[in-house]
Amino acid sequence: MKRIAALLLLASLSANALAGFEPFVVSDIRIDGLNRISAGTVYNYLPVNKGDHLTDDEAARAIRALYDTKFFSDVELAREGNILVIKVVERPSIAKLTLRGNKDIKEEDLRKGLKEIGLSEGETFDRLALDRVQQELIRQYYNRGKYNVSVDPHVTRLDRNRVAIDVEIREGKAAKIKQINIVGNTAFTDKQIRDDFESGTTNWMSWYSKNDQYSREKLSGDLEKLQSYYMDRGYADFGVDSTQVTIAPDKRTMYIAASIKEGEIYTVSDVHLLGELILSEDLLRKLVFVKKGDTFNRKAVEATSDTIKGVLANIGYAYAKVTPIPKLDKEKRTVDMTFYIEPGQRVYVRRVVFQGNTRTEDDVLRREMRQLEGSFYSQAAIDRSKIRLQRLGYFKKVDIDKQRVPGTQDQVDVTVKVEEQSAGSLMFGVGYSQYSGIILNASVSQNNFLGTGDSFSVGAEHSSYYSRVTASYYNPYLTDNGIGIGYNASYSKTDYGNTDFANYENSTKSFSSYLGIPISETDGLRVGLGLSSNKINTFPGITPQVLVDYQNAIGNKTIHTWTATLGWNHDTRNGYWAPTRGGLLSASTEIALPGSTVQYWKFMGEANHYWPVGGGFVLYLDGQVGYGDSYGSQTYSRSFGDYKAGQPYDFPFWENFYSGGVRDVRGFQDNTLGPKVCIGANGASSVPNANGTCSNGYYQYAQPIGGAFKVLGTAQVFIPLPFLKDINTARVSAFVDVGNAFRNYQSFNASDLRASAGIALQWQAPIGPLIINFATPIRSKPEDRHYEERIQFTFGSQF
CATH class of the missing domain: 2.40.160.50 (membrane protein fhac: a member of the omp85/tpsb transporter family)
Incomplete structure (x- = not known):
């Protein structure tokens, strides 16, 4: 409804702004009402230039373009002779953003999310964005099992067309899991399949583990563990048919039910290596942990894919893909496994860049690097470099990332990000x-x-x-x-x-x-x-x-x-x-x-x-x-x-x-x-x-x-x-x-x-x-x- 009202308001404003307007050739453009935003910024978005023949349709399009920037709360076009006069009222800027009451979600995480939708200090204030923030925060807390949460944003007008936003959060208490019911398991007991679950009912260690606090992310992870438990033991066609989460009227108690289909135990009938192998098949076969006659095991399948990718990454194929393709024969209860290898382009390291070392010279970091510039990319060399840097004792944190060089397929830059600590x-x-x-x-x-x-x-x-x-x-x-x-x-x-x-x-x-x-x-x-x-x-x-x-x-x-x-x-x-x-x-x-x-x-x-x-x-x-x-x-x-x-x-x-x-x-x-x-x-x-x-x-x-x-x-x-x-x-x-x-x-x-x-x-x-x-x-x-x-x-x- 709010969006419909905004569109109706825009149509009304556009109509008012265009009232009595006659087409003409624009000899010049003047912008009135700018304080914080530069005229150059407005010209970048304006679809009208000097010499254009301005019609009602073109004027309406110009108004819409300026409204779409979200810089302005009001836009009006006027004419003084052949000069196009654009009168604007700037939206206020956000002078201060305060978050209060958040404990379960870190403030830096909240601010990062708010910034992604344009709500941060120094940005233009958009009331619709604030409403979206309110709903998003409530959704995030719902995912953590806190259904009593309330998010109240308060906007205070300041001088010089600025606002201060105060977001008050009352998290409430997380709903406790009263019961978890798995339906359909016959091969294993409830205790066996739920042994690694993060979610659980209240016990004497819940004060520490928080296992009885409902979280959508935790439940998704538990269902993934459940699937892995079965598929690592041969149940290749295992599936979760349905999941139901019920909350009590007081919003303090949760009931979880999941219906599963165990399926049958499958045996590996054959293993194939297809695609561009790069290395000899005999060598790659030594990296395969799935053998003919074995009981199907997803963990072994994933380990095989990761190992082959790792070996290829060590010789320059930094973006290699290894896709496992199981083909199930439900009558014979066998699995025909194919690993399809796509090594991609072999890449070189163009440049190694260091970030965050404000006190430590680049040479000190560079001499610990085992990944050299101009050589093939090697994941083993990257991993060894990270360990050597960590063992120096100068850095609290070391991260190494790779990025493709724009416009190339065979070059990457390696960025080493460090967080220094007192040495x-x-x-x-x-x-x-x-x-x-x-x-x-x-x-x-x-x-x-x-x-x-x-x-x-x-x-x-x-x-x-x-x-x-x-x-x-x-x-x-x-x-x-x-x-x-x-x-x-x-x-x-x-x-x-x-x-x-x-x-x-x-x-x-x-x-x-x-x-x-x-x-x-x-x-x-x-x-x-x-x-x-x-x-x-x-x-x-x-x-x-x-x-x-x-x-x-x-x-x-x-x-x-x-x-x-x-x-x-x-x-x-x-x-x-x-x-x-x-x-x-x-x-x-x-x-x-x-x-x-x-x-x-x-x-x-x-x-x-x-x-x-x-x-x-x-x-x-x-x-x-x-x-x-x-x-x-x-x-x-x-x-x-x-x-x-x-x-x-x-x-x-x-x-x-x-x-x-x-x-x-x-x-x-x-x-x-x-x-x-x-x-x-x-x-x-x-x-x-x-x-x-x-x-x-x-x-x-x-x-x-x-x-x-x-x-x-x-x-x-x-x-x-x-x-x-x-x-x-x-x-x-x-x-x-x-x-x-x-x-x-x-x-x-x-x-x-x-x-x-x-x-x-x-x-x-x-x-x-x-x-x-x-x-x-x-x-x-x-x-x-x-x-x-x-x-x-x-x-x-x-x-």
Whole structure:
């Protein structure tokens, strides 16, 4: 009715505008009444030019053309001599658009939809468009099961021919599903076919899953899952005959019914490959997951199409189509499958364009790209490029799209859109951990220095037991083929008497340099050289005697060490901070070279992997091992305690591995697992009692001294939570840890492994990384009870 009224009004206005009008030749055109809209814009739409013979019909057409622009609420044509005068009244512009009350639909999504129909700030106001918006919003909320929604737009006139629009939304509550009834299923039970449904009746988890809230999109998805369930099990002619959704008069309760036809189980009688195959048929046959004699499976059919398209996309056929065509024989209950291949034109990449990198230089992104300009398009290269960019840690989001170059069939442009995130910090702050106490720190760090991709950090840190100054720099592209170079320098002073370590002091100065050498897309080597000077002070009668004896045996309080390091890693993770698939294999060896005060070696290995297991859950398994020993012909010159003259040096105690803590076997205090000793009244070392206490000693509890061998294993499941949408900001997980440290490899005994289980929160907070663990030891011994720690947390900058 509103549209009919508008047409009648237009006819009336046109008639009034043309009243008393006589045809004439237009010598000039003048437009009166313009404020916001330019005369040039009006001329672009006006079907009348100078020199035209203007008749009543032409004048009416001109008025209609100007009304159709929706710029004007009134248009009138007049004549002054041979000058055509166009008098217009502009529609008001939208100065402000406010949306209130929307919770279920994000405001940016609403504004995007409104803009598509011309209702946005700065646009011309059209009352009819506002009415359409009202109906569209109501429809969208109906699709979400909110039938009590009301949408009330309010228009306020402002000065200078402007309006302010306020859209008030009262969403109401979503209708709850009271009953879902599937009719016609005989081969499977209701529970089996509805197991993956998002829609369901109210249960104890509905507060979280919202499964009992009706949504048209959810129901459509569930019916698609129902069809897939049957067709993946051979029912090739399955169908949904009808669907009925009934709402109660109070608009709060929904009833859903679906009638299905199961059909029969079909077997694949033959498989054909037709069309332009490009590759050899033998090769393509290896990509076909549907075999003659198999029970029909739609999932296998779709996987075959996707795989063939993927292989063709890797060799330049970016727009290849693979259409599966099943031919059913209902009498024999067989399916003759044909895959029709249309590769299309092979395309080249003309240009790779980067968008969104306001701080990062294009070259930093370009050197990570495996899709090169001027080469054939490759989906595998695109996918690998995306992973490499995500793993830089500079970007919150990476999207890569392709667009055909206008006017060509064999060229595409690749656009890489990134959303940058902070890659550095200037921090002066306070942190805290139960192990270190209050941590004062000041640091400047940047993982993307001046947008070059280089990283550096300078920091100072002080806690209850240590002071440390560090500086580091790394250039990942010293050469064009990706060889990087890095430098580290540090000075630290530690008093382990204020920790759970054995009681001694250590002052360390060190410098190292290393090269990072890529050997494949996923593998790299790290080769380094370093030197350090450790000044160690032990205290007879306070420090465990075994450590005092070792220091006396080597005859030095200052230990000079030249080290060489060699490391290898195989990294297939798909993210930097919060991966969801892929893993890391790493192995590294550090050797104290001949000429060092003590010659020794250390090996550290780690293997971990992430598996998405559905529903947003991610399984993570990790295993670590550390082992060290001395080497060479250095021996004690005389006997000290347990150390005998002529015996090779043991592994140096200041390099020992420790176990337990917020990043290790959680549920136990930091560094408290593994070998321990007591300090007796006479200064001699002794083994602690079975309950972990010391008798007749200066300390009630034994002091951990670490060991030369360590193992650690972790099983962890990352849990999706509705209020944690961005896993790059925070993650929650359930875990089980197993591990311990041992004096040496020969001392390893699986019965001595400790284990814990619990829940962990990892949060990239503004103050720095925050870790909170709620853990319970599930395998421990009586001597551990003094070191158990149910709640562990640490936050602040870590170097």
